Amino acid sequence: MADGFALALQKGLRAALVANAGVTTLVSTRIYDEPPQGVTFPYLRFGDITPTAADTDTIVGVSVDISLEAESRSASGRVEAVRIVEAVQAALHRQETSVTVTGFTLVELIFQTHSVTRDPDGRGYTAVIVLRALLE
Numbered sequence: 001m002a003d004g005f006a007l008a009l010q011k012g013l014r015a016a017l018v019a020n021a022g023v024t025t026l027v028s029t030r031i032y033d034e035p036p037q038g039v040t041f042p043y044l045r046f047g048d049i050t051p052t053a054a055d056t057d058t059i060v061g062v063s064v065d066i067s068l069e070a071e072s073r074s075a076s077g078r079v080e081a082v083r084i085v086e087a088v089q090a091a092l093h094r095q096e097t098s099v100t101v102t103g104f105t106l107v108e109l110i111f112q113t114h115s116v117t118r119d120p121d122g123r124g125y126t127a128v129i130v131l132r133a134l135l136e
Helices: 005-018 021-027 078-092
Strands: 043-053 062-072 106-118 125-135
Touching: 005 021, 005 043, 005 062, 005 078, 005 125, 021 043, 021 078, 062 078, 078 106, 078 125
Parallel strands: none
Antiparallel strands: 043 062, 062 125, 106 125
8 A cells, every 4th residue: 555645744754864964964864753751962853744635626736844952962952953954854845856765746845934942851852843735
């Protein structure tokens, strides 16, 4: 069975991030759907995926908001989290040709916004990155 748009998009984004030197310099290949126990910091994990129908009379399409969370626990904390955000933005914003979404056409990929907050335990920072993808 082929993946639906959400999983196909997640796989394509992960592959593009792992292939990007700016991202892997910061997080290596630690880009997870769900991080393992005892994970090494920093890392990226996929967060919320929110699809919205974007059909026309002739094309079946979907707009997908997808978030990534950058987790940092270094001494530089917020600085490291922001650097990861900037690397993700450089790797993905309007870089549709660098992302393969098997079974779909990626029409547009936009970096929407991000926020950086201190973790409740005070030991690190989490940056939430929101992307919007238009798929046909």
